[in-house]
Amino acid sequence: MKKRVTINVRTLDNKFNACDALRQLDSLFTKREAWQIQYENSTAELLPLLSGCYDTFKAIKGQRAEKKFIEVAREKIETRINKKVTDKSVMSLIVRYVFDRDGRRINNYIRTLKAAHEEKISAGGFIDWVAGIGELEDIIFVKGVTYQTKKKRFELDGKIKELDDYFAELLEEPVATFQVNPLPLGNNDDELILLLGKADGNGVINVLTAIPNASDGMIDSAKRKIAEALIEHEVFLVKQKVKGAVKKASAKALESATIYKEVSNVA
Amino acid sequence: MSYLIKYKPKLFSDIVISSLEVKTKLDTYIYAGNKQPILLYGGYGVGKSLISELLPSAIVGGDAYIEKIPATDFRTTADVKAAFPRNRFYNNLADRVFLVSHEINFTSTASEAFRDIVDYLQEDVQFILSTNEFRRMDGGIVDRCNAIEIVASKANDWLPRVKMILQKESVCGIPDAVLLDFLNAQLAHQKSHRKLLEALEIFVFQCKRDSSNNSTLRKVGQRK
Numbered sequence: 176m177k178k179r180v181t182i183n184v185r186t187l188d189n190k191f192n193a194c195d196a197l198r199q200l201d202s203l204f205t206k207r208e209a210w211q212i213q214y215e216n217s218t219a220e221l222l223p224l225l226s227g228c229y230d231t232f233k234a235i236k237g238q239r240a241e242k243k244f245i246e247v248a249r250e251k252i253e254t255r256i257n258k259k260v261t262d263k264s265v266m267s268l269i270v271r272y273v274f275d276r277d278g279r280r281i282n283n284y285i286r287t288l289k290a291a292h293e294e295k296i297s298a299g300g301f302i303d304w305v306a307g308i309g310e311l312e313d314i315i316f317v318k319g320v321t322y323q324t325k326k327k328r329f330e331l332d333g334k335i336k337e338l339d340d341y342f343a344e345l346l347e348e349p350v351a352t353f354q355v356n357p358l359p360l361g362n363n364d365d366e367l368i369l370l371l372g373k374a375d376g377n378g379v380i381n382v383l384t385a386i387p388n389a390s391d392g393m394i395d396s397a398k399r400k401i402a403e404a405l406i407e408h409e410v411f412l413v414k415q416k417v418k419g420a421v422k423k424a425s426a427k428a429l430e431s432a433t434i435y436k437e438v439s440n441v442a
Numbered sequence: 443m444s445y446l447i448k449y450k451p452k453l454f455s456d457i458v459i460s461s462l463e464v465k466t467k468l469d470t471y472i473y474a475g476n477k478q479p480i481l482l483y484g485g486y487g488v489g490k491s492l493i494s495e496l497l498p499s500a501i502v503g504g505d506a507y508i509e510k511i512p513a514t515d516f517r518t519t520a521d522v523k524a525a526f527p528r529n530r531f532y533n534n535l536a537d538r539v540f541l542v543s544h545e546i547n548f549t550s551t552a553s554e555a556f557r558d559i560v561d562y563l564q565e566d567v568q569f570i571l572s573t574n575e576f577r578r579m580d581g582g583i584v585d586r587c588n589a590i591e592i593v594a595s596k597a598n599d600w601l602p603r604v605k606m607i608l609q610k611e612s613v614c615g616i617p618d619a620v621l622l623d624f625l626n627a628q629l630a631h632q633k634s635h636r637k638l639l640e641a642l643e644i645f646v647f648q649c650k651r652d653s654s655n656n657s658t659l660r661k662v663g664q665r666k
Contacts, residue, residue: 237518237551292550322577417631424620424627425645433615434653 193244196235197251203227203273221311226301228269229288233298236265248272266292283315290314334402341405342367355385367394445639449607450492454500457492458603458635460595467590468493471568472500479560479569481587483576487634488592490572491544497570498540511543516552526559542570553580560586594633597625604642611646 203224210220235244248268249260256275262268270284288301296304308314369386386393451457454472459465470476480497482490498506516522541563548556560569560583571587573579601622608614608621616624628641 237549239518239520241518295550417627420627421631421641424624425641425648428616428620428624428645429648429652431616431620432613432649434649435612435614 192238193235193240193247196231196240196244197247199227199231199234200248200269200272203231204275207273207275222302222305224273225284225288225311226299228273228284229291229296229301230298232266232269232288232292241265244268287311287314330406331399331402334406335398338398338402351382353382367397369393369397445607445643446636449603449639451496454493454496456603457489457496458595458599459489459493459592460599461593464590464592467588468497471497476588477564477568479564479587480571481576481579481584481589482570482572482592483574483579483589484592485594485633486574487636488594489635490592493592494542494544494570494572498542498568501540501568506540508540508542511541516548516556518549519551519555522548522552522555522559526556526563539566540568540570544572547573547575547578548580548583550580553583556580557582557586594629594635594638597622597629600625600629600638607642608646611650613646613649 206227207224210224235241245263245265245268249262252268252271253260260268260271262271264285266288267285270281270288274281274284287305291301291304294304305311305314308317369389370382371384371386372380372382374380459468471480480494482493484490495508498508511525516525557580563569564586569587571583576584576589576591601618604621604625605618608616624645625638628638632638
């Protein structure tokens with residue numbers, strides 16, 4: 176059974192000020208350091224930390240002390256990491272204050288907390304909200320994304336599904352065919368194989384080797400890259416087509432245009 | 443002078459609007475005394491700001507008392523309260539006061555405060571808000587507003603206005619079908635009225651340049 180740790184954070188009240196918030200964050204920062212060493216980043220221990228960040232955010236956001244808090248928190252982070260912080264968002268500053276400089280993860284945490292805020296989760300309700308959805312990763316992937324990202328993912332997933340047909344088409348006229356005997360370790364005869372090649376600068380690629388023991392993840396990642404490139408190419412073609420139509424229509428209109436003054440001159 | 447300024451509509455009726463639904467919704471304000479706050483949303487350059495600028499005069503049938511809220515990020519309740527003090531009596535200023543804002547952004551706390559302001563002032567003030575970021579608007583504010591999506595108008599609806607502009611610029615002789623193709627292509631390329639006028643300005647410039655380069659020719663398009 177998962178052990179649930181709760182961190183008490185003062186809830187919203189009128190007397191809550193920037194110092195209170197920073198004190199809470201300092202306490203969370205210490206706990207975060209312990210968590211990173213002792214628990215080796217286990218999610219069970221991470222949730223109370225995020226919940227603490229969320230509760231602090233709820234307490235300070237929209238209060239008179241918010242501006243002061245932003246100012247002081249930014250200053251403290253800058254001193255700690257010895258780097259200029261341009262962030263103005265309270266949420267980002269809180270997460271950065273507690274989690275220091277763990278780049279990619281910090282962004283995921285911020286997205287998660289933003290998702291909770293957008294769903295109007297009250298202070299103290301963060302852990303239950305996460306539990307209701309599933310894992311923290313689910314929230315990062317599903318909840319904390321913009322409409323544009325969702326749209327992009329949808330397009331990409333659709334394109335990846337089309338890839339099998341695309342590969343079957345390419346297989347009829349492959350770019351190059353050569354015999355490799357025996358196949359490098361971990362590769363089967365009838366499966367997709369990743370190759371490593373080197374370009375010679377004149378448009379020729381020298382295939383060096385098939386990548387041994389390529390995992391499904393590596394194949395999926397390659398497929399994703401191919402799908403992205405195909406989408407980009409399709410967008411480019413559509414843009415070219417539209418631009419071509421604009422040029423053609425302008426030229427045609429230009430051909431038939433007459434200027435009044437010229438008409439009167441000729442007459 | 444840029445065509446955006448030179449040919450900027452002076453009256454609400456001059457604005458090119460294709461959507462019948464949008465026209466009907468806006469007409470309820472002009473002819474039926476609707477006072478629900480308006481939230482215009484849509485892409486760049488489709489006429490949201492122009493509508494919010496000219497609609498008040500159309501509603502009152504003359505000069506309207508308009509207060510513009512500058513593009514602002516309202517972060518806290520205090521920010522909203524400072525911008526809309528409760529003790530300000532809008533009903534003493536004019537029969538109908540219009541509060542117009544382009545790009546108004548709220549944090550969720552400030553949104554709650556603004557909802558309160560909308561409820562409080564609604565009877566004396568006609569809110570006309572516009573935004574490019576509809577998805578980021580607070581649900582409570584959207585719910586209080588008559589949210590109207592403004593999209594780029596169709597080439598057919600632009601045709602009379604473009605013909606008028608060309609005539610004023612002394613350009614003639616373009617068959618309607620050719621002009622429609624030109625407008626359709628431009629609008630497919632960039633769904634923005636601003637960009638359409640920009641393209642038209644370049645087109646007229648090309649016509650005049652070609653004409654002066656080859657002044658003995660009657661047809662602009664006839665080249666050596």
